[in-house]
Amino acid sequence: MSTEKIKEKVLDSYNECKKDSLNDDDILLNTLHSLQKEFDGYIPLEAAEILSELMDKPTSRINEVLTFYTMLSTKERGKYIIRVCKSLPCHVANGEKVINQLKKRLKIDFGETTEDGLFTLEQSSCLGLCGVSPVMLINDEAYGNLTPEKVDKIIDKITEEERGASK
């Protein structure tokens, strides 16, 4: 992506978020969320630099925030980010089996991306969907009452859709 294009995206996100501002700096996190969406799952260093100029902050400040929060990433991630709940309410509902199946099926560990660049697996703390545990989020879509079989079906479906789309 050209620098011009990145600049444009950052400026758009920043201006859009700024409409909600009630005070200095109070839109940084919202802007980072929006940028992450724009850049498909991560925030490139160049975008952080441009944002730091816009907000008149050192890039290190922006980067500190970026790396503190689990949901934000400075590394390129897969097209589908799987956030699977590791907390106790899912754990006692056989969540461990679901996690193991995900790792086995995708052949990756937490924090890794599949070779085809399709899936990134991340562990998450409680997602607040304990009424249908165990649960995972794939991008912003939630899946509940999971079993290892269900996990396979979901991954199959997405993989097939992607294969169809690339043909």
Place this chain on the structure above:
Amino acid sequence: MRKPLTILVSVDSNSILLGARHLKNYLLSLINKYNLGDMVEVLETGSFGKYGDKPLFLLLPDNRIYGLQQKEDVDKFVEEQLLKGRPIDDLIIEDIDIPGAVEATERTEENRIVLKRIGSIDPRNIEEFIAMDGYQSLSKALKTDRDELLRTVKESNLRGRGGAGFPTGLKWEFTKNVKAKDKFVVCNADEGEPGTFKDRLIMEGDPHSVIEGMAIAGYVVGANKGYIYIRGEYFESVNNLKIAIDQAYEYGLLGKNIMGTDFNFDLSVRLGAGAYVCGEETALIESIEGKSGRPRLKPPYPPVKGLYEKPTVVNNVETFANIPDIVNNGSEWFKSIGTESSAGTKVFCLCGNVVNKGITEVPMGVTVADLLYKYGGGISEGRKLKMVQTGGAAGTFITPEELSTPLDFDSPKNYGISLGSGVILVIDDTNCAVDIALNLMEFFEHESCGKCTPCREGTKLIVHYLRELSKGRGTREMIDNLYDIADNMEKTSFCGLGQSVPIPLRSILDRFKEEFLQHVGAERCPAGVCVFEKGKKEPRKARLLF
């Protein structure tokens, strides 16, 4: 004109992922196909409070709840129930009561304060909220003297519903008494306590009740700006709240000169990004200011010096949602519900190995047994209860012998049992105490922000010992050391996160000591959960320095 039949579809996030929207659209297509459009209205609403494995459809005025799992069920529902008027017994779910819809329920109406509209209004339509007395109490408040309002909130004995239980009125008084040009009202919707999902369902099902409570708080303490800080993962709640805020602006219930008075109040949503520590109020404030969410040194406390160093009221979602009814009905009414130390109701979240997972709102002082058996329907798959964790991740573990304990803000003092955020996590006998403790402590290790040494290193050390125990390589000394670390963390951690880690750790060690000891020098885990790896050595990166 009102149509003769109404079908309410529960579309909170739990239901959506059971397929509720999908089935609703299919239902609509059938209604069109059979030309029932003039007869049947299909509306979306929040959570009915319980979940099974099916999306729920409430048929009014018949008052029947149907659980429809697949298209064939919807076909049958339309053909038999709608076209022929014949109830289909095997699709009806009997034991769910809906507030305001069922007359003779066990629970009286007073028992639903926070949840009274959830499951009966469309959360994306402000007019339905207003039709159920919404914004009435804001209107009343704006005509009332600020001191009198504060007195009402104080005398109601309302205490914070987020876990700590600090008196809400007192908090407001601190902020009100500070003279400052700018003040803030912040809603803590960073619901991260594992097992807690009540705030999500309140925001998804009745977002205006939170907005109304916040506006009243702003009026009382003299604040003109407010933030709702909400978890970044709560997509549905964020959407519903944003829609609700836009509608409130449109109706002149937010913004300048609210309801023709000189009171101005602006409200905006801020997203968290996956940090449990941001539920701590000063860390949350740092996060709104665009920084990493690390807690601040207290005092000064936020009511005096909070967001942007200005006086700031920070309350939980459920706390704000209680405010409108207290203003409307008075403090005596509120105090008549619950126990002496803890007025009002509490929304409990039932989760884990329980038959009916979901939320229920009952008066304070309810026993764990009632929650588990009366509302929760008992242990799932007919298994035996091993333990219950109350209050969330930082809450206590209790044994089946302690189930008759009543839960309110005094339970920690009187019985050593946490009320916390109202979680009832049910754990059956297929689980192992060491494995449970390990999972829980891994959570704290992951979420420790790293600011102070006792918490950062303490959680690491705890996880190390528990992992050794779970691999069959543990020693008695390790168990003793766990108690030592707990003492240390309690006394020296910087914020509530580190200070509260010892609560669950000690309670599970005390109550299940025998099982921990059975992991020492044994051949296998007594519950058959932990996989022993005696010969293996811990990989170097995970080994500790001391």
